[in-house]
Amino acid sequence: MKALIPETGFRAVFCRELVRMARSRLLILVVFILPPLSFAFIAWFFSQGVLHSLPVAVLDQDNTQLSREIIRRMDATPGIRIHLSVSNFTEGRQTIQSGETYGLVIIPKNLEKDVLRGLAPNTVLYVNNTYMIAASLIMKDATMAMQSLSSGLELKSHMAEGRTRQAAIGHIQPIRVDVRVPFNPYANYFYFLAATLLPTMLHMFVITSAIYAFGSELARSTAAEWLEKAGGSPWLAVFAKIFPYTLIFCAWGLFMNAFLFRMGVPMEGSGMLLRLGTSSMVLAYQAVALFLVAVCANMRMALSLASFYASTAFAFVGVTFPAMGMPSAARIWGDLLPLTHYLRLFVDQTLRGAPVQASMDAFGSLWLFVILAGGTGLILMPGRMKNPAYWGRK
Known part of the structure; x- marks a missing residue:
């Protein structure tokens, strides 16, 4: 087996890294175990959709x-279940609290x-807006x-006055809004949240493993051996x-995307561009990792x-809060995250x-x-690999 692996060169470094990976419990966890576990957990958590x-x-x-x-009527709606009847306001408020x-x-x-007297009384609804989606x-x-019930009562009133049903409907709502939802018409939160959380988890594993792979060579003072295996080429x-x-x-x-499509996320655009975009996100975060290791040493x-x-990326990518509503500084920070651009591409090619x-x-x-990040890292990294002053920094 050793005869098949050259002493120096690309294949020598590649095989050396596979051995290092197999001997590191941290890398085994981050590279092989946590990705499928996190995908499965998020899919289970949002499976109701x-x-x-x-x-x-x-x-x-x-x-x-x-x-x-x-x-x-309220209990018959999809989103509401009349859970209990209370005898006073204080009791009702306590159920919310x-x-x-x-x-x-x-x-x-x-x-x-x-x-019946023709007045317009109010039915009051209190909601716990701490949970904004539920509220x-x-x-x-x-x-x-309430609109359905009110329209029905008003329709009966007008028809009792001798109007035809069509004329009564026109009197109730002379101008109607025809709402059409071309993207995610199912209001499915799995398509919205799970499909963005999975790439969020993936990018954390990518950058962590890459930093550990590069940084451990400096931390353990094995950079000279690493460089020697590469034939002296940084x-x-x-x-x-x-x-x-x-x-x-x-x-x-690729597995993540196939898994999302298997779970029902629509694929309305270019699958090839999405696959290329996913691989590009991986490369982008590995480039950022190289940049951080080279700069920090x-x-x-x-x-x-x-x-x-x-870890803060998900708050700035414009998924949970629209980017156009963010302050300029937050939008700039979001643009400095590869995840922001990948999720735009993902949503464009899947839902839109x-x-x-x-x-x-x-x-x-x-x-x-x-x-930019990878190029800067490649410029700085040779100096870190060759200079013993940067070795052994834990």
Whole structure:
């Protein structure tokens, strides 16, 4: 077997790195074990996809046929489940504060009488907006239920006055809004969150493993041996060392995308561009890792900077909060993250079905990271590898 592996050159460094990887429990964990575990956990956590049956309390102070119809209609919506009936406002508020329910519906006294007299009484809805997604869904479904019921009552009133059904509908809503949702019409949170969290997890494993691979050579003072295996060529040493990680994480990236599509995420655009974009994200974060190690010449410092850089990324990529609503500094920081550009490409090619040209700026941005960060790292790294002053820094 040893006869098949040359003493120096690309293959020698490549095989040396495979041996180092196999002997490192940390690398085995980060490269082979955590990626599939994190994918499986996120997929399980968001497997329901669409939120439904969120518990809501009701305070019925009217106790009439109309109030019972309101309760029935709200309970029939996908997002609301009337969990319990309370006897007073304090009891209802306590159910929200304790987390037992997400909201409280109050049907005021004399509601039915006021409706019959032609008045417009209010049904009050309290929601716990600490949970913004749940609160928004409850408000949407409650509003739709009340609008449907109100329109039905008004329709009956106009038809009782002798109007035809069509004329009565036109009087109730002379101008209607025809809402059409071309992208993610299912309001499926798996498509929205899981499909962005999986790449977020992947990029953390990529940058961590790359920093450890490069930084450990300096920390353990094995850089001279590494360079010797490469025949004295620093660039060959870098490329051969990172190559096995590139192959493995590109494979994980392809598996991640196939897994997402298997779970129902639509693929409306170019699959080839998405595959190239996924591999480019891997290369971009490996380039950033090389840059951090070369600049810091200290594995611990590089890992600390990478943890800040990678762990905060999800807050700035424009998924949970629109980038156009962020302050300028936050938008600039988001643009300095390869994940931001990859997720734009991912959403464009999966949910939006955008033309290839629309995603080329995101694809090009990923390669800017490869060229600028990787190029800087390649310029600085030879000096770190050859100078013993940079060795042994833990």
